[in-house]
Amino acid sequence: MEKIRLKYLQIHPDDNVLVALQDLPVGYEILFQDKRFILKKAVRAKHKFTIADFDANHEIFMYGVLVGKLNYYLPQGSVLTVENTRHASGEYTVKQRKLDWIKPDVSLFANKTFKGFYRSNGKVGTANYWLVIPLVFCENRNILTLKDALEDKLGYNIQSKDYSQEVDLLLAKYKAGASVDELMQMDLNASTALATKERVFENVDGIKFLNHELGCGGIRMDSDALCGLLAGYITHPNVAGATVISLGCQHAQASILREEIRKRDAEFEKPLYILEHQQEGTEAVLMNKALKMTIAGLSQANMQTRQDAPLSKLCIGLECGGSDGFSGISANPAVGYVSDMLVTLGGSVILSEFPELCGVEQELSDRCLDDQIAQRFVSLMTTYNAKAEADGSGFYMNPSPGNIRDGLITDAIKSAGAAKKGGTSPIVHVADYPELADKPGLNLLCTPGNDVESTTAEVAAGANIVLFTTGLGTPTGNPIVPVIKISTNTATYQRMPDAIDINCGTIIDGEERIEEAAHRILEYVIQVASGEEMPKSVLLGQDDFIPWRRGVSL
Numbered sequence: 001m002e003k004i005r006l007k008y009l010q011i012h013p014d015d016n017v018l019v020a021l022q023d024l025p026v027g028y029e030i031l032f033q034d035k036r037f038i039l040k041k042a043v044r045a046k047h048k049f050t051i052a053d054f055d056a057n058h059e060i061f062m063y064g065v066l067v068g069k070l071n072y073y074l075p076q077g078s079v080l081t082v083e084n085t086r087h088a089s090g091e092y093t094v095k096q097r098k099l100d101w102i103k104p105d106v107s108l109f110a111n112k113t114f115k116g117f118y119r120s121n122g123k124v125g126t127a128n129y130w131l132v133i134p135l136v137f138c139e140n141r142n143i144l145t146l147k148d149a150l151e152d153k154l155g156y157n158i159q160s161k162d163y164s165q166e167v168d169l170l171l172a173k174y175k176a177g178a179s180v181d182e183l184m185q186m187d188l189n190a191s192t193a194l195a196t197k198e199r200v201f202e203n204v205d206g207i208k209f210l211n212h213e214l215g216c217g218g219i220r221m222d223s224d225a226l227c228g229l230l231a232g233y234i235t236h237p238n239v240a241g242a243t244v245i246s247l248g249c250q251h252a253q254a255s256i257l258r259e260e261i262r263k264r265d266a267e268f269e270k271p272l273y274i275l276e277h278q279q280e281g282t283e284a285v286l287m288n289k290a291l292k293m294t295i296a297g298l299s300q301a302n303m304q305t306r307q308d309a310p311l312s313k314l315c316i317g318l319e320c321g322g323s324d325g326f327s328g329i330s331a332n333p334a335v336g337y338v339s340d341m342l343v344t345l346g347g348s349v350i351l352s353e354f355p356e357l358c359g360v361e362q363e364l365s366d367r368c369l370d371d372q373i374a375q376r377f378v379s380l381m382t383t384y385n386a387k388a389e390a391d392g393s394g395f396y397m398n399p400s401p402g403n404i405r406d407g408l409i410t411d412a413i414k415s416a417g418a419a420k421k422g423g424t425s426p427i428v429h430v431a432d433y434p435e436l437a438d439k440p441g442l443n444l445l446c447t448p449g450n451d452v453e454s455t456t457a458e459v460a461a462g463a464n465i466v467l468f469t470t471g472l473g474t475p476t477g478n479p480i481v482p483v484i485k486i487s488t489n490t491a492t493y494q495r496m497p498d499a500i501d502i503n504c505g506t507i508i509d510g511e512e513r514i515e516e517a518a519h520r521i522l523e524y525v526i527q528v529a530s531g532e533e534m535p536k537s538v539l540l541g542q543d544d545f546i547p548w549r550r551g552v553s554l
Contacts, residue, residue, distance in 0.1 A: 005510035012064035017048040039077045046325025046407035048080045066090045067412035087410040089359035094374045098366040101424045103344045114529040115306035124313035125237035126464045126529040127205045129480045136215030136250035147209045155199040156206045158541030201302040208479040216250035223251035228434040231260035232460025238480045240301030241271035243294045248278035271297045312346030315438045317463030318421040321451035324471025325407025328417020331469035331488040331504040337518035339423035351422035352447040358395040359412030360419045368427045376430045380446045438462030452546040475499040477542025
């Protein structure tokens with residue numbers, strides 16, 4: 001069947017605006033159902049325009065939910081902007097259970113497996129890493145000292161493009177008397193990628209150093225949450241073991257970390273070495289012990305090899321960043337279809353970013369398996385938003401300048417599209433940060449919308465793969481879990497090929513259906529989970545790690 005690229009789209013039958021899929025000029029004639037009208041102004045791709053004359057305070061619906069209200073009268077064919085439209089979303093509560101859903105056909109994937117690392121608790125990793133972690137920011141320098149000593153010698157230093165030759169060219173030109181314009185016009189393509197060293201421990205994917213700015217000096221809730229987050233990384237199926245360095249006097253005590261580990265894995269058996277600087281004495285004594293323990297731990301980790309595992313052992317984190325007006329109609333619903341496929345296969349998915357669920361709370365509450373789960377979700381959402389409001393930054397302030405420029409002019413518009421990543425399956429669990437959220441099925445995890453804080457939390461909650469959709473482009477990654485970047489549009493994919501793995505702009509371009517894109521994504525997930533493909537975030541060494549200081553972060 002021939003596939004046609006549409007010029008505009010009504011996303012849901014209840015919507016009273018259309019989305020431009022291509023740039024539409026002023027005066028362009030719109031034919032929609034029984035309506036025929038002319039655009040009052042040019043509409044850029046990704047932006048929305050009205051299908052009728054609307055008075056001030058008229059409610060705007062997208063994705064079938066309330067996403068805004070008009071500030072003043074708008075005639076038919078007018079573009080929605082931040083000047084004429086303000087954020088609005090519907091009220092929500094614990095009402096009813098709507099658990100019926102249509103499971104996708106997964107026959108092509110029913111017998112497929114990936115090659116992963118089995119852990120003693122039955123979980124399976126998509127990678128095999130060793131961690132070196134400070135319990136408090138006071139030890140960051142010592143962690144970096146270990147990094148300098150170990151990473152390159154072990155063959156784990158990411159050998160990216162070396163720009164020193166470009167600097168040499170610029171300096172030589174400057175010393176020769178080049179003008180500012182001449183410097184700006186120079187062609188800089190001198191250097192090449194460095195050769196990658198051979199790994200000493202061939203079955204260990206890397207040694208990762210998780211520096212942070214927490215552990216003491218703040219409120220106890222932050223240090224306790226840090227211990228929970230670090231415990232989530234240490235017990236993670238992608239981690240073989242860890243070296244932890246504590247100062248000794250900080251709020252984030254080793255005893256708290258051990259207790260958090262027991263909460264997540266009562267029979268924890270991985271090698272774990274915890275050193276306290278104040279007990280060890282000199283830096284040399286501390287470093288020598290840490291080096292011996294780490295090398296010994298790596299030798300144990302190297303004994304593990306990849307084995308066939310069912311797709312039910314996958315736990316996929318769902319993330320978006322640098323979203324645009326196409327996110328909710330291309331990449332996010334494609335990832336949502338992948339979510340439904342994995343749930344059907346017995347796997348787990350995690351939907352987080354609570355500020356980006358604003359406007360779809362009622363739908364998600366209704367999809368919770370029981371009233372208790374629904375009540376926890378409603379409570380977390382209302383508490384989070386109330387805290388944000390008290391600090392002068394409610395969820396309505398979530399869209400960034402880039403979001404707004406590309407058509408996401410209210411938080412509810414952004415959120416309704418972002419929620420599509422979660423598919424349509426029932427919600428089996430709601431977790432607060434930094435709890436586990438890896439039950440088979442769809443899990444909700446309370447995190448900020450901040451890309452790195454949310455991805456960091458999803459991994460601690462159990463995600464062993466992260467699918468990250470982006471409209472504007474972002475290089476975000478994670479130290480221990482492959483982060484797969486999925487573009488919502490072809491232009492961004494072509495502009496940032498070094499950072500993005502998969503293009504879902506094919507859906508907008510009329511070349512592919514959502515289901516077809518989802519199958520393509522899941523095939524790539526299997527390859528990445530098996531270590532056969534390496535996503536761009538891993539190749540770039542994007543080891544982004546930011547614990548959430550439990551305050552207002554949107």
